[in-house]
Amino acid sequence: MTTDDSDPKDAYPTLDLALRVGELLLSSGAGAADVTAQMQNVCIACGLRGVTTGVTFTELQLTYQESPDRPALIQFRDVRQREIDYEDLTRVDLLVRALIAGSVDRDEARSRLAQIVSSGHDRRRSIVTLGWGAMGFGVGLLLNGTPVVVAAAVVGAIGIDVLQRWLTRMRLPFFYQQVTGGLFATLLATLVVGADLSSRPSQIVAAGIIMLLAGVSFMGAVQDALTGFPLTAAARCMEATLATAGAIAGVSGGLTIATAFGVEVVNLTPGAAPYGSPGEMALGGAITASAFAFASYAPVRALLPSAVIGAVSTTAFMVSHRAGLGVSWPSAIAAVIVGLISFTIASRVRVPTLVFVVAGVVPLLPGLSIYRGLAHLSAEAPGGLIELVNAGVILLALAAGVIFGEYVAQPVRREGRRLERKLSGPRLVGPLTVRSVRRRRKKAV
Known part of the structure; x- marks a missing residue:
C-alpha cells in the first residue's frame, strides 16, 4: 500500500507502524543500526520516502516533511525495556520481510503487529x-x-x-x-x-x-x-x-x-x-x-x-x-x-x-x-x-x-558484494534493503 502524498495525515499510520516495529526490535536487543534500517524499510515499503530517523536507548523518532513549504510530521515512541522475547522478534522480522516483499499491505501489517504484541505464548x-x-x-x-x-x-x-x-x-x-x-x-x-x-x-x-x-x-x-x-x-x-x-x-x-x-x-x-x-x-x-x-x-x-x-x-x-x-x-x-x-x-x-x-x-x-x-x-x-x-x-x-x-x-552472501559499499554495518535483524529484496523478486518473476 502506498501513501497518498496529497494527504499528509495518511503518513501517520506508516510512521506509527515503523515506530512500533522499531520499539520491539530495540527492546529485544537489536542494534541501533538494525532498528534504523528496518524503520526506514517499513516506511519505504509503504511508499513514504525521505523519512528521518532518530534512535536513542529509550526513545525513537521519525520525521517526515513532504515539501519545504509544509510543516514536518514528527512522531515519537518511548521504548520500555522488557523481557527478551525471540518469538515476537522472529514474528516481527518475518512480518517486515513480507511487507517489503509486497505480500502484505500496510493495514494488514498493522493488524498483524498488534496481534503479535498482544498475544501470549504457547510455551508455558x-x-x-x-x-x-x-x-x-x-x-x-x-x-x-x-x-x-x-x-x-x-x-x-x-x-x-x-x-x-x-x-x-x-x-x-x-x-x-x-x-x-x-x-x-x-x-x-x-x-x-x-x-x-x-x-x-x-x-x-x-x-x-x-x-x-x-x-x-x-x-x-x-x-x-x-x-x-x-x-x-x-x-x-x-x-x-x-x-x-x-x-x-x-x-x-x-x-x-x-x-x-x-x-x-x-x-x-x-x-x-x-x-x-x-x-x-x-x-x-x-x-x-x-x-x-x-x-x-x-x-x-x-x-x-x-x-x-x-x-x-x-x-x-x-x-x-x-x-x-x-x-x-x-x-x-x-x-x-x-x-x-x-x-x-x-x-x-x-x-x-x-x-x-x-x-x-x-x-x-x-x-x-x-x-x-x-x-x-x-x-x-x-x-x-x-x-x-x-x-x-x-x-x-x-x-x-x-x-x-x-x-x-556479509560479503560472502550471493548479493553481498554488490551491496557491501552501500551498507553501514552487518544486519543482525531484518533484511538488508528494500530495493535488494524487490530486485530479487523481480528477477525471480
Missing part, C-alpha cells in the same frame, strides 16, 4: 523455567562439575528465574533483581559446602552468574559503537555494566554472609583449568545454547541450530585454549566463528541472526572469572581486580568477535 512459563534449569545443567557440564555441582546448578538456575519473576511482579528495579540472583547462587553454594556435599563452590556460583550476565546488552553496545551510534552504545554499556554489577554485588554479599557463618566458599584452585574434556565441553555448550534459546522463547526450529553453534563455539574455544592462547583470544576466535555461522544459518531457518549470536556466546560468558575475582577480593588475596578486568576483556572480546564475524560473512 513453567516450561520456560525448566529451560533455565536445563541451561544450568549445561553450564555445570561446561565447568566439569560433579553430579552434585550439576544438580546444584540446575536448582540455582530455576531458583534465580523464580525469584526474578516474583521480583518483577513486585516492580523491583532490575539491578536489585540481579543482586538477589547473585546472592541466591552464592548462598546455595554455601549450603552445599556447609553440608559437605561438594568442595567446588566456585562452579555452583559461576553457573548462576552466567545466567545473570548481560550478554545481549554487550552485543548491542558493541554493534552500536561500530556502526556509528556512540550515545546509544554508551547507554547500552551502562545498562550492561549495571546489570553485571548487580550480580557481582549479590555474589560479594553472599561471600560475606558465608564468611560470617564460618563457611569457607573461596576454593579457587588457582591455575587449575576448570574445563572438562572436549566431548563434555561440546555437549555442555550445545545444551547451554539451545536451553537459553528455548528459555528466551526462540522458535522450535531454532533450537537444533543453536545447539550446533554452541557446540562449535565451545569446541573452538577449547582448541584455542589448549594451544596456549589463554582465555581472551580463544573467546574472540570462538565469537568470530559464531558470527560467521549464525549469519549463514539464520536466513535458511528464517530466524534473526541475533537469536543464534546470543545463544552461541552464552556458553563462553566469564562467570568463573567474575567469581574468582570477587572471592579473591573477599579473602583479601592478590589478583582479584585482575580477574575482574580479565572478565571484562572476555566480554568485550565476545561482543567484538561476533560483530567482526558478521562483517566477514
Whole structure:
C-alpha cells in the first residue's frame, strides 16, 4: 500500500507502524543500526520516502516533511525495556520481510503487529523455567562439575528465574533483581559446602552468574559503537555494566554472609583449568545454547541450530585454549566463528541472526572469572581486580568477535558484494534493503 502524498495525515499510520516495529526490535536487543534500517524499510515499503530517523536507548523518532513549504510530521515512541522475547522478534522480522516483499499491505501489517504484541505464548512459563534449569545443567557440564555441582546448578538456575519473576511482579528495579540472583547462587553454594556435599563452590556460583550476565546488552553496545551510534552504545554499556554489577554485588554479599557463618566458599584452585574434556565441553555448550534459546522463547526450529553453534563455539574455544592462547583470544576466535555461522544459518531457518549470536556466546560468558575475582577480593588475596578486568576483556572480546564475524560473512552472501559499499554495518535483524529484496523478486518473476 502506498501513501497518498496529497494527504499528509495518511503518513501517520506508516510512521506509527515503523515506530512500533522499531520499539520491539530495540527492546529485544537489536542494534541501533538494525532498528534504523528496518524503520526506514517499513516506511519505504509503504511508499513514504525521505523519512528521518532518530534512535536513542529509550526513545525513537521519525520525521517526515513532504515539501519545504509544509510543516514536518514528527512522531515519537518511548521504548520500555522488557523481557527478551525471540518469538515476537522472529514474528516481527518475518512480518517486515513480507511487507517489503509486497505480500502484505500496510493495514494488514498493522493488524498483524498488534496481534503479535498482544498475544501470549504457547510455551508455558513453567516450561520456560525448566529451560533455565536445563541451561544450568549445561553450564555445570561446561565447568566439569560433579553430579552434585550439576544438580546444584540446575536448582540455582530455576531458583534465580523464580525469584526474578516474583521480583518483577513486585516492580523491583532490575539491578536489585540481579543482586538477589547473585546472592541466591552464592548462598546455595554455601549450603552445599556447609553440608559437605561438594568442595567446588566456585562452579555452583559461576553457573548462576552466567545466567545473570548481560550478554545481549554487550552485543548491542558493541554493534552500536561500530556502526556509528556512540550515545546509544554508551547507554547500552551502562545498562550492561549495571546489570553485571548487580550480580557481582549479590555474589560479594553472599561471600560475606558465608564468611560470617564460618563457611569457607573461596576454593579457587588457582591455575587449575576448570574445563572438562572436549566431548563434555561440546555437549555442555550445545545444551547451554539451545536451553537459553528455548528459555528466551526462540522458535522450535531454532533450537537444533543453536545447539550446533554452541557446540562449535565451545569446541573452538577449547582448541584455542589448549594451544596456549589463554582465555581472551580463544573467546574472540570462538565469537568470530559464531558470527560467521549464525549469519549463514539464520536466513535458511528464517530466524534473526541475533537469536543464534546470543545463544552461541552464552556458553563462553566469564562467570568463573567474575567469581574468582570477587572471592579473591573477599579473602583479601592478590589478583582479584585482575580477574575482574580479565572478565571484562572476555566480554568485550565476545561482543567484538561476533560483530567482526558478521562483517566477514556479509560479503560472502550471493548479493553481498554488490551491496557491501552501500551498507553501514552487518544486519543482525531484518533484511538488508528494500530495493535488494524487490530486485530479487523481480528477477525471480
